[in-house]
Amino acid sequence: MTEQKQNKPGSPQRATSFPGFINALLRVQGAASLANLDYARECEAKEQALTKFWAQHQLPGEPAGLVRSPRPRHYRTTSKRRIRVDRGLVIAELSGAEISLPANDLQLLEAEQHKDIYNLLLGLLRKPAWLDFSRRLNYVIIRGSYTSFSVILNVDRFDAAVLRKGKLIARHLQESDLNILSAFMFLDPSRSDYYFENKRPDASMTFKKLYGPEKLSLTMNSQRFFYEATGFSQVNESILPLLIDQVGKLLGKPEKGQLADLYCGYGLFALQLAENYERVFAMDVSSSAIRNAAENKHHLCRDAEIQFRAQAIDSRSLRRFLKPNASGREHIILDPPRQGVAEGVIPYLAERGSDKIVHIFCGIEQIPHHLPLWLHGGYRLTRIVPLDMFPGTANLEIILLFEPRPVQTRPKDQAVAAKNVIEKPAASRKPPKYAKFAERREKVKIRHSRKLQGKRSNPKGEK
Numbered sequence: 001m002t003e004q005k006q007n008k009p010g011s012p013q014r015a016t017s018f019p020g021f022i023n024a025l026l027r028v029q030g031a032a033s034l035a036n037l038d039y040a041r042e043c044e045a046k047e048q049a050l051t052k053f054w055a056q057h058q059l060p061g062e063p064a065g066l067v068r069s070p071r072p073r074h075y076r077t078t079s080k081r082r083i084r085v086d087r088g089l090v091i092a093e094l095s096g097a098e099i100s101l102p103a104n105d106l107q108l109l110e111a112e113q114h115k116d117i118y119n120l121l122l123g124l125l126r127k128p129a130w131l132d133f134s135r136r137l138n139y140v141i142i143r144g145s146y147t148s149f150s151v152i153l154n155v156d157r158f159d160a161a162v163l164r165k166g167k168l169i170a171r172h173l174q175e176s177d178l179n180i181l182s183a184f185m186f187l188d189p190s191r192s193d194y195y196f197e198n199k200r201p202d203a204s205m206t207f208k209k210l211y212g213p214e215k216l217s218l219t220m221n222s223q224r225f226f227y228e229a230t231g232f233s234q235v236n237e238s239i240l241p242l243l244i245d246q247v248g249k250l251l252g253k254p255e256k257g258q259l260a261d262l263y264c265g266y267g268l269f270a271l272q273l274a275e276n277y278e279r280v281f282a283m284d285v286s287s288s289a290i291r292n293a294a295e296n297k298h299h300l301c302r303d304a305e306i307q308f309r310a311q312a313i314d315s316r317s318l319r320r321f322l323k324p325n326a327s328g329r330e331h332i333i334l335d336p337p338r339q340g341v342a343e344g345v346i347p348y349l350a351e352r353g354s355d356k357i358v359h360i361f362c363g364i365e366q367i368p369h370h371l372p373l374w375l376h377g378g379y380r381l382t383r384i385v386p387l388d389m390f391p392g393t394a395n396l397e398i399i400l401l402f403e404p405r406p407v408q409t410r411p412k413d414q415a416v417a418a419k420n421v422i423e424k425p426a427a428s429r430k431p432p433k434y435a436k437f438a439e440r441r442e443k444v445k446i447r448h449s450r451k452l453q454g455k456r457s458n459p460k461g462e463k
Contacts, residue, residue: 016056018364019394021049035105035392039072043388046396050364050386057368060375063384063398067246071238072391077145078235079110080195081118083125083137090125090134092118109392114142117149117178124172133165138188139195143216143229145237150182150216150229154196156189158205170210182212184229196230215292220244220268223300227266227292236389243397244272246385247333250401251276251356257329260322260354262313263336267293270308271300277331280306281322283313315344322352330354338363340370350377357402362389364396371400380405 015021022034025045034042047066054063069075081092094103107115118140125134139154151173155162166185173180186196187206207230215226218237221244227233234240247269251259253276261270264282266289274280284290290310297306311317313336324330332354334341340363349357350373357379361367371381379402389397 015052018049018053018396021052021056022046022394025049033102033105033392034394035073035108039068039391042072042391043068046386046388049394050396053364059368059371061381061384063386066396067239067242067385067387069236069239069388069391070242071146071236072388073108074110074112075238075391076110076235077233077237078141078143079106079114080139080141082139083134085131085135088131090122090131092122092140105392111142111146111149113149113178117142117151117173117180120172120176120178121151121169124169130165133162136162138191141186141195143233144181145218147179149178149180150184150212151180152184152186152229154186154188156187156191158185158187158203158208163208166208166210174211182216182229183210184208185210186230221272223271225266225268225271225292225296225300228288231286231289231292232265234389236391239387239389240268243387243389243399244268246387246399247358247360248273248276250358250383250385250399251331251333254329254331254355257331257355258325260330260332262318262332262334264293264308265289265335267296267308269333269335270306271296271304274301274304274306278305279325280304281309282306283309283311283317283321285312286310312342313345314342315348318345318348324352332357333360334358335360338366340366346370346373347377350374350379353378353404355403359400359402361398361400362395364398367398367400374400374402378405379403 015024022045025048026033029037029041029045031037034045037045043066047063050063050066054061081094084091084093094106121140124130125137136155136157137153138156139152141152141154142149143152144150151169153166153169155166163185166183170183173183185208187201187203189201214229216229216231216233217224217226218233218240219225221241234243251273256278259270259273259277259280261267261280261282262284264270264284265286267282270280270282270293282290282293284293287310290308293308297304297308309321311321330352332349332352334345334349334357340361357374359370359374361370374381381400382403383399383401385399385401387397387399389395
């Protein structure tokens with residue numbers, strides 16, 4: 001057992017994570033963060049860090065060049081501010097801790113008009129008449145696209161005073177020239193650190209529309225998709241067409257076959273790629289996302305054979321609901337959340353023997369854990385495509401393409417087969433063992449029959 005080398009006191013720790021490699025490169029360049037770098041230099045740093053990360057974990061293959069974001073800054077379509085009151089002063093806290101980014105740099109990544117919307121809201125909240133309402137606020141959240149927006153007020157109670165102030169804020173938002181199409185109130189009595197807390201309170205009303213459309217929308221390749229105001233959607237809308245395009249190119253267009261889109265959300269992959277397949281099966285744990293996906297199918301490709309199902313994704317549910325394709329050809333898209341897939345999912349999918357599997361990682365640190373499961377399941381890694389889904393941060397979206405390893409016969413058996421079948425003429429080939437045994441058996445039968453006939457003609461054995 002080799003002894004691990006210890007770092008000298010005061011020396012920097014050896015990087016093993018992707019953010020660790022990024023930080024080491026930033027120190028060399030004398031930069032405080034990626035967001036402060038020129039985008040070309042940022043992309044070079046990320047490609048170098050990815051190469052080091054791949055080598056450190058001894059992962060197979062070589063990553064392709066980084067697919068760059070069309071919007072390297074001001075790309076985030078979702079942002080938030082935590083509201084707190086300190087000695088009568090309303091403060092909107094900006095935190096980039098969850099993406100390992102200084103708070104001041106986070107503003108460089110948010111859609112440009114978000115700043116104007118927050119300024120409008122803070123102008124109201126800092127007035128004395130709004131102090132009590134400000135104490136009820138947990139978060140102010142802005143979502144939408146780069147040109148139209150939605151505001152969500154996360155509050156800790158729904159009472160008459162809070163709802164009345166919420167409606168007054170909605171009136172100011174509507175009358176502004178900031179193209180704020182809708183506003184909502186979201187109830188979270190726990191004042192959770194998560195701005196959309198999953199554990200919903202036991203109340204008759206936990207979400208209220210103040211004005212505007214019920215759902216948010218985005219347009220992708222001339223198709224308009226709708227989703228819930230609290231539902232998941234990628235924060236970098238500008239790179240989504242490139243993501244869809246890369247996945248489509250990796251999978252190709254099979255003549256016949258089935259596509260399984262797991263963690264499908266509101267149906268981006270399933271609906272954009274449906275025309276390439278006879279049948280599409282799509283699953284997600286969120287029932288609201290599946291409802292949105294079914295509604296999107298209704299107005300985008302009504303006649304396509306697509307089945308959406310709301311279900312927790314594990315090996316048991318996949319065995320029950322993901323039926324084998326009659327034509328035998330199958331492609332799979334696996335696009336789980338940052339924490340990855342449940343235990344047993346990859347081994348089960350590998351058992352199916354699908355022709356191509358695209359596994360998308362939004363958390364790069366999960367790759368060394370999950371990639372070996374595909375290799376042990378009989379697959380080989382054929383393509384590695386990194387996308388800069390999160391410019392200015394120490395993370396990448398990685399697309400991995402897996403295909404079944406080709407079945408190979410042993411070299412010795414191949415040589416014997418070639419010698420018997422190709423080199424020797426048919427007349428000179430040795431008969432197989434079972435033929436020789438049958439021939440000997442037949443001779444024994446003939447001799448035995450002759451002896452038996454002789455005994456019958458001379459029963460006493462007289463000469």
